[in-house]
Amino acid sequence: MYLADRHRPAPPGAPATRGAQGRPVRVARTVVLLGLVSLATDISSESAAAVLPLYLTAGLGLSPLAYGLVDGLYSAASVVVRYLGGWLADRLDRPKQVALAGYTLSALARTVLLWTPGAAVVAGVLGVDRLGKGLRTAPRDVLIATSSDPGSLGRSFGVHRALDTTGAMLGPLLAFLALWAVPEDYRLVFVISLAAAVVGVALLALLVPDLRPAREARAAEPSRPLTVGASAASPDARRPTVRMLAEPGFARLVGAAGLLGLLTLSDAFIYLVLQDRNDLAALWFPLLFVGTNLAYLALAVPFGRIADRLGRARVMVLGHLFLVGAYVCASGPVGSLVVGVGCLLLLGAFYASTDGVLAAAAASVVRPEVRGSAIATAQSAVALTRLAAAVVFGWTWTLLGPGHAALLMAAVLAVVIPVAWLILRPAAVHGARR
Structure with missing residues (x-):
């Protein structure tokens, strides 16, 4: 296999991969609770995100290049x-x-x-929101990994992402219903967004257990000396990234993911291409998010199981082939409903095969004490390179138009995928199951 996942002993209280009769056991309660937290939070974020692209470009008059800068800033924060x-x-x-x-x-x-603010304030709000998202993502994924059996990380992350995506699907649907009931009343959508965010915070604070990954890892392996991140007093705890990047498997995973991120656009940008080429009414714009998230919801758990069996890094790389197809569909014939639906399905398959799978891959090639730093490093590499992709695509759109710009992205990504595959190949460990 290409990138091997290390086998770790299960933390105390984590479910076994299979029960006494060899049947898969249920996913840990903590994973489900975190999924419900993400469900409520994604209702909040995606209901607002479903209207913000149009609010900024049509309502506030931002150009595609300016939106690319705002969208990139959104990710950079x-x-x-x-x-x-x-x-x-x-x-x-x-x-x-x-x-x-x-x-x-x-x-x-x-x-x-x-308060229905102007463009500058909205951009600032998006930045603060992304600061919160950046702060919470890796710790949340650490909780998922800590409460899961090492052999079923992909499945656990798939279940979490399925619940997360349910919220991401309901958010735009609620935004659509709000705009349908009261046309152009963006404030109503923002009220819904705030209420859902409060629910998510309450669920996390009151119901999710306070897991201690480093302490549980030491309890599972009492004879093992403290390692990176195990103690605040340890000198090595101050250099977790240096130590992790020295491991060939993790360094190559980050390199491959970052390279692919250079050709990865946000779904909102792809939807703007679809709207421009198919002349969609503003009322229907939020439903594009619903279509993608419905496909993501259906495929998140199956792709998580496939990743556990075939290799998480391998599935993550090959999942970008779905993105190539989405770019081609987005730039396809004007007025083609079938092509538009195909774009949404391919985009959902891309997220299902890469989002949680990347976190599971990063968590499985490092020790439990540095899982947070590992997951954050991998996700930061992707977010940073996607910032560059957003700015470059906004500039390319201005020069070539949306259709040709999307086709160019598809062509370059198709060339980069084999390169990322080759980057991961030397990280194989002979005889490892994954």
Whole structure:
């Protein structure tokens, strides 16, 4: 296999991969609870995100290039604190508290949208929201990995992402219903967004257990000496990224993911291409998010299981082939409903095969004490390179038009996928199952 996943002993209280009769057991309760937290939070974020592209471009008059800069800034803001969130989760051995701070920050940002601010303030709100998202993502994923059996990480992340995507699907649907009931009343959508964010924070604070990954890892392996991140007093705890990147498997995973991120556009940008070429009414724009998330919801768990069996890094790389297809469909014939639906399905398959799978791959090639830093490093590499992709695509759109720009992205991505595959290949460990 290409990138081997290390086998770790299950943490105390984690479910076994199979029961006494060899049947798969249920996913851990903590994973389901975190999925419900993400469900509520995604209702909040995606209901607002479903109208913000049109609000900024049509309502506030931003050009495609300016939107590309705002969208890129949206992603860059999360990069600033994404690693900090993972590092704090490892350093303090308190991932729940770090995640809670991130969720709370995003909820507070939603209150500003109720004032119907201008473009500059909206851009600032998006940045604060992404700061919260960056802070919470890695600690949340650490909680998922800590409460799961090492052999079923892909499945656990798939279940979480399926619940997460349910919220991502309901959010745009609620935005559509709100705009249908009261046309152009964006404030109503923002009220819904804030209410859902508060629910998510309450669920995390009250129901999710306060897991201690480093302490549980030491309890499972009492004879093992402290390693990176195991203690705040350890000198090595201050250099987790250096130590992780020295491991060939992890370094190659980050390199391949970052390279692919250079050719990865946000779904909102792809939807703007679809709307431009198919002349969709503003009322129907939020339903594009629903279509993609419906496909993601259906495929997240199956792709997680496939990744556990065939290799998480391998599935992550090959999942970008779906993105190539989505780019081609987005630039396809004007007025073609079939091509438009195909674009949404392919985009959903892309997210199902890459999002949670990347986190599972990063968590499986490092020790439990540095999972937060590892996941954050991999996700930050992708977020940072996607910033460059957003800006370059906005500039290319201005020069070539949306259709030709999307086709160019598809062609270059098709060339880069085999390169990423080759980057991962030397990381194989002979005889490893995954």
